[in-house]
Amino acid sequence: MTKMLNEPMPVKTECSACPLRLMSRFREFEDAELEFISEFKAGELAVQPGTGILEEGSNSPHLFTVLSGWAFRYKSLSDGSRQILNFALPGDFLGLQASVFDMMDHSVEALTDVTLCVFPRDKVWTLFRQHPSLAHDLTWLATAEERVLGAHLTAVGQRSAPARIAFLLLHLYERCEPMNLAGGDKLLVPFTQAHLADVLGLSLVHTNKSIRKLTSNELLRWDKGLVTFLDRPKLMDMAEMSDATPAKRPFI
Amino acid sequence: MTKMLNEPMPVKTECSACPLRLMSRFREFEDAELEFISEFKAGELAVQPGTGILEEGSNSPHLFTVLSGWAFRYKSLSDGSRQILNFALPGDFLGLQASVFDMMDHSVEALTDVTLCVFPRDKVWTLFRQHPSLAHDLTWLATAEERVLGAHLTAVGQRSAPARIAFLLLHLYERCEPMNLAGGDKLLVPFTQAHLADVLGLSLVHTNKSIRKLTSNELLRWDKGLVTFLDRPKLMDMAEMSDATPAKRPFI
């Protein structure tokens, strides 16, 4: 399933014209910051679904920002099972661990066609020295990831199967909505129910039956990857979620 | 159970004579770094078991480093249950979220008597501007927390109750050993089985029965807070852990 990683291609997307920057969700950059990032960026990488982007235990010389597409972080266990830790969406940063610890403790794989900005790890230190605001943004991104993992852990540790599913789908809606990947109570999910099972710590069979329970109760629809929320209040209630509006986020 | 937070007391421990610095596990500081941290530190706080240190949803003006004692991070749910995300040990940093997001998404409570170094949040920005190496350390700490949460999520999502218990105890041993809080296959845990249940997403009853299973199989002993590993290889095997030696860590 996992394919080889291609060599980075020349830059196609100028940072000054970065499509992510147009999204209302992202913070604006100073000229100096933009200039540094432009210089920081080594190239672009386009990978196909199923391609491994980072490998657990490895020590990639590259860091990535997702420009487009979906990926997912996961840990493999020796019995063949895996835990998906989180999905990575446009604007998310991949490989910070390799930079800080010289070692990934999880892998990352492309779920759809993915475009990545590529950065050389050995320039991260320059970022910290010359651009404290961007260093702060990196800390922001690391902390944001920590929050998501804490939320997932709470869902998996404390909630029933249908509640976990409701939680994850609503959570993804909230993350997708600001970049126009979701809207009008509709969310296009590029993953299979097997992926969902691995996120939520459930078996595939039970995941499927729980989804069926949610659909037959008219709480949501799930049609070939298109999820529609039919009763958002009830779903949010079972998932124990409130609808706080998130602040503007940074990205590198 | 939760008590009030006292006002910070004057500094008792000079950073230059910080007891943590004597531990082999922590990295050495440059003089300039030490000077800044000394200046950064606003005071010290001693709290009793059960005291709330940070509250979910709040926006504390203070950040903390644990000097001594155990605390734990947790999220509360409306039905009264809670998920403990992680324990905080000496050297761990508390409140980075409040600094980055203006809002904690989890609470922190003292498990034992705890001594904390107190830092004002509004000087964090100065740290990023003037001391890139310390900024990098903050990112290190945030990323380390992310790793722990990922490991917990994997244990809770993929492993049986006894395996989760084995995992958590071994994990804590590894964290305690470098600071002489554990050794010789013995670990002093200051938490109850109810805490353990809330970490692992298990009921108290089943947690107890699973511990009994581990003890009656002669894999470990659990005696009034003293855990002894009797068959470490087997425990590590069920917990799916390898024994990599961790690198030196920073602290603030």
Place this chain on the structure above:
DNA sequence: CGCGATTTTGAGAGCCGTCAAGATACGTGG
């Protein structure tokens, strides 16, 4: 000695996992 917190044990129910098989969808080659 008495009380609350913690640990332990038993019984019964139910959520969820495993095994198995069928149905549906989709891409590929004939």
Place this chain on the structure above:
DNA sequence: CCACGTATCTTGACGGCTCTCAAAATCGCG
């Protein structure tokens, strides 16, 4: 256009891990 293979989704049966309820035993402490 059809046949076929693979991936994904669906359903049923059954077992067991884990939960809840309940109560007793033990510990810590005043």
